[in-house]
Amino acid sequence: MTANLALIGCGAIARNFYLPALAKLRTKFGNIWLVDPSDHALSTARSIVPGRTASRLMDITDEIHLVIVATPNHLHFPLACEALSRGADVLIEKPFVIWPDEGRQIVKAAAECNRVIAINQTRRYFPVAGELREQITEGAFGALKSIVHREGTRLVWPFESGAGFARGSRRTGVVMDFGVHVVDFYHYLFQPKWEFVSATHDGFCGPEGLAEISLRANDAPISIRLSRYHEQENIAHLFFECAEVSFDVYDSVTYSVHWKTGKSVSIATDRSGNAGYGKLAEQVLLNFLAASERREQPICDAASSLPVIELLDQIYHQAGLFPASLGAA
Amino acid sequence: MRIVVFGAGGFVGGWICEELSLRDNIEQIACVRKWASSVRLARRGIEIRQADLENTKEYQTILTGADAVINAAMLPAQKEPELVATLYSACVLAGVRRFVQMSSAALYGNRIGSVDESMAPAPDDAYGRGKAEMERRLVESSKGSDTQVVILRPSIIYGPFSEGWTVRYVERIAKGRWKGLGRAGDGTCNLVHAQDVARAAIAAVTNDIAPGVHILNVNGPDHVTWNEYIERLGDELAIPNRARQNAVWFRAMSSAAAMLRIGARFNSVRSLYRRSRGATRHAMTGAKAVTALYPAASELDLLRRKVYYLADRAAKTLRMSPSIPLDEGLRQSAAWCRLHGIV
Numbered sequence: 046m047t048a049n050l051a052l053i054g055c056g057a058i059a060r061n062f063y064l065p066a067l068a069k070l071r072t073k074f075g076n077i078w079l080v081d082p083s084d085h086a087l088s089t090a091r092s093i094v095p096g097r098t099a100s101r102l103m104d105i106t107d108e109i110h111l112v113i114v115a116t117p118n119h120l121h122f123p124l125a126c127e128a129l130s131r132g133a134d135v136l137i138e139k140p141f142v143i144w145p146d147e148g149r150q151i152v153k154a155a156a157e158c159n160r161v162i163a164i165n166q167t168r169r170y171f172p173v174a175g176e177l178r179e180q181i182t183e184g185a186f187g188a189l190k191s192i193v194h195r196e197g198t199r200l201v202w203p204f205e206s207g208a209g210f211a212r213g214s215r216r217t218g219v220v221m222d223f224g225v226h227v228v229d230f231y232h233y234l235f236q237p238k239w240e241f242v243s244a245t246h247d248g249f250c251g252p253e254g255l256a257e258i259s260l261r262a263n264d265a266p267i268s269i270r271l272s273r274y275h276e277q278e279n280i281a282h283l284f285f286e287c288a289e290v291s292f293d294v295y296d297s298v299t300y301s302v303h304w305k306t307g308k309s310v311s312i313a314t315d316r317s318g319n320a321g322y323g324k325l326a327e328q329v330l331l332n333f334l335a336a337s338e339r340r341e342q343p344i345c346d347a348a349s350s351l352p353v354i355e356l357l358d359q360i361y362h363q364a365g366l367f368p369a370s371l372g373a374a
Numbered sequence: 375m376r377i378v379v380f381g382a383g384g385f386v387g388g389w390i391c392e393e394l395s396l397r398d399n400i401e402q403i404a405c406v407r408k409w410a411s412s413v414r415l416a417r418r419g420i421e422i423r424q425a426d427l428e429n430t431k432e433y434q435t436i437l438t439g440a441d442a443v444i445n446a447a448m449l450p451a452q453k454e455p456e457l458v459a460t461l462y463s464a465c466v467l468a469g470v471r472r473f474v475q476m477s478s479a480a481l482y483g484n485r486i487g488s489v490d491e492s493m494a495p496a497p498d499d500a501y502g503r504g505k506a507e508m509e510r511r512l513v514e515s516s517k518g519s520d521t522q523v524v525i526l527r528p529s530i531i532y533g534p535f536s537e538g539w540t541v542r543y544v545e546r547i548a549k550g551r552w553k554g555l556g557r558a559g560d561g562t563c564n565l566v567h568a569q570d571v572a573r574a575a576i577a578a579v580t581n582d583i584a585p586g587v588h589i590l591n592v593n594g595p596d597h598v599t600w601n602e603y604i605e606r607l608g609d610e611l612a613i614p615n616r617a618r619q620n621a622v623w624f625r626a627m628s629s630a631a632a633m634l635r636i637g638a639r640f641n642s643v644r645s646l647y648r649r650s651r652g653a654t655r656h657a658m659t660g661a662k663a664v665t666a667l668y669p670a671a672s673e674l675d676l677l678r679r680k681v682y683y684l685a686d687r688a689a690k691t692l693r694m695s696p697s698i699p700l701d702e703g704l705r706q707s708a709a710w711c712r713l714h715g716i717v
Binding site: 275 | 393396408419421422423424715
C-alpha cells in the first residue's frame with residue numbers, strides 16, 4: 046500500500062522544491078493532499094501536482110501517513126505536533142523549530158510514538174558534503190585549524206507571504222535562514238563540540254539581514270559572515286593541518302584541496318549524480334519515504350539537527366547589534 | 375501623520391522609511407513590490423505591505439486615511455507616466471493631502487553649466503524621457519486638485535546601499551585600481567547623500583509650503599569632479615596601488631565593453647557561458663569583468679559633463695538644505711562597504 050501524503054504550506058518552497066519532485070515521484074505515494082489557507086496558493090500547487098485540497102490539516106478526513114511541513118517557521122512546531130498526533134511521519138523544512146525547547150519536545154514526542162521526524166537541511170544531501178565528511182572522518186586532511194565562511198546574496202526568494210518580515214516576527218532573519226544551513230553543514234561534517242565566541246547583527250527591531258559570527262568547533266575558530274544584501278565571496282575556506290579545502294557554497298559537487306606540499310586538485314564528486322535543485326528535492330523525498338518505511342536512516346533527523354538549533358539560540362541570545370545610526374549598518 | 379511610501383524596498387525608498395522610523399508622530403506604511411526587498415525595512419520593525427503599482431486594487435485600501443504619499447518606486451520608463459498618474463488619481467480619491475514624487479536630474483539630459491528648475495527638460499535617454507513625461511502628466515493631473523504635488527529631482531545619490539553610485543564605483547576602484555580617469559572624469563559629480571534626499575522628501579511631506587505644484591532640484595553641498603570623487607573614495611577605502619587611468623585607453627576599453635555587452639545579449643553566448651569550462655570559462659569571466667568595470671556610453675558622457683544642478687529653490691521651499699559633507703559621506707560609505715564585505 047502506498048502512503049498518503051499531506052503537504053502543508055503551498056508557498057514558494059513548495060512550488061520550487063517539493064511539488065516538482067512530488068510530480069516526478071507521484072507513483073510512490075497514495076493520495077496527495079495540498080494544505081494551505083490561500084486558494085491562490087492551492088490552485089498553483091494543483092497545477093503542478095493534482096491533489097486534494099484543504100485549508101487546514103485537521104480538515105483532512107483521510108488517513109495520512111506522511112506530512113511535509115513547508116510553512117513559515119513559527120508554524121513548524123504546532124503543525125509537526127499535530128501531524129505526530131495523527132500518527133504520521135513528518136518531514137519539516139529547515140529550520141525545523143525556532144526555539145530549542147520546541148525541538149526537544151518534538152524529539153521526545155517522536156521517540157514516544159516511534160515516528161520519524163526528518164528535516165530538510167538540503168546541504169547534507171550535497172554530494173560534496175558526503176565526500177568531505179568521509180575524508181574528514183578518515184583524517185585525510187589532518188586536524189581542523191580554522192574555517193572562514195562568507196556567504197551572501199541579494200535576497201530574491203519569491204516569498205508568498207510576508208510573515209518573515211512582519212513586525213514582531215522573531216528569528217526569521219539571515220541567521221535562521223542562511224545560518225542554519227551553514228552551521229548545520231559544519232555540524233554534519235565535524236560533529237564538533239561547539240562553543241559560542243561572539244556575534245553581531247543588524248536586527249535592530251526585527252529580522253537581521255547581516256551577521257558576523259565567531260564560533261569554535263573543537264577549539265578551531267570558525268568565522269562566518271552572512272548577508273541578505275550583497276553577494277559575498279561565497280567560497281568556504283577550511284584550513285586543516287595538511288591542506289586547505291575550499292568550495293563554492295552553492296556548488297553541490299566540486300571542491301578544491303590545496304595541499305601544504307604545494308599540490309592542488311579540484312575534485313568533482315559525482316557519485317550520485319544529484320547536483321541540481323530538483324534532484325536534491327527528489328533525494329530528500331526518497332530518503333524520507335525510505336526512513337518512514339524503516340529502510341534507511343533519515344539523512345537529517347530532528348535529534349541530529351537539535352544541537353544546531355541550540356547553537357543558533359545561543360547566537361541570538363548573546364549577539365550584539367551593529368551601530369544603529371542610519372547608514373552605519 | 376500617516377505616510378504611505380511606495381518603492382520602499384528600493385534604495386531611496388529604504389532611506390526614506392528608515393529616516394521616518396526615527397521621527398515621532400509619524401505612522402508610516404512601507405509598500406514593496408516583492409517581499410524579498412523588505413530585508414532593510416524589516417530589521418527596523420517598519421510596517422510593510424505588498425503593493426504593486428501595476429495593480430490599483432492592491433494599493434487602494436492602503437491609501438485610506440493617508441495624509442501623504444511618497445512615491446520612490448523605480449518603474450520602467452515607458453510605463454512610469456501612466457502608473458504615476460494612476461497612483462496620483464487614487465490619492466486624490468482617497469483624500470491624500472500631499473503627493474511627493476521622486477524624479478531625477480537625469481531629465482536635464484546633456485545640459486551644461488548651472489541648471490535650475492526654470493530650464494525645460496532635455497532628456498537624452500529613455501530613463502530621462504520617462505521622468506520628463508511622468509512629471510508632465512503629473513503636473514497636468516494636479517490642476518484643480520486638492521492633493522498638492524511636490525516633485526523632487528535629486529542628482530547623483532550616493533551613500534550606504536547605493537548600488538549605482540557607491541557600490542559600483544567601489545568595486546571599480548578596487549578591481550581597476552582607479553585613482554582617477556584623467557580627462558574622461560573631469561565632469562562635475564553632483565553628489566548628494568541618500569540621507570539628505572530622504573530628509574528632503576520628508577520635509578516635502580511634513581513642512582508647510584506654499585500652495586501649488588513644486589518642482590525642486592536636490593543636490594549636495596560639495597562641488598567636486600568625478601575624478602575627485604573616485605580619488606577620495608579610494609583614499610577612504612585605503613585601496614593601495616591605484617593609478618590615474620589614461621583617458622584614451624579608458625575610452626577604448628569602454629568601447630570594447632560596449633561590444634561585449636551587445637554580445638552578452640545573445641542567448642547563444644549566455645548558453646555558452648553557462649556550459650563553459652576551463653580556458654573558455656576563464657576568458658568569458660574576464661570579459662564579464664570588463665563589462666562591469668568600464669562604463670557605457672551614456673555614463674561616459676555623464677563623467678565628462680560640466681553641469682551643476684542648483685538647489686536654491688528646494689532650500690527656500692522646504693526650509694532645509696542637504697547638509698552631509700562629502701568627507702563624512704565618504705567615510706560612512708567606506709565603513710559601510712567594509713562591513714558588508716563589498717571591499
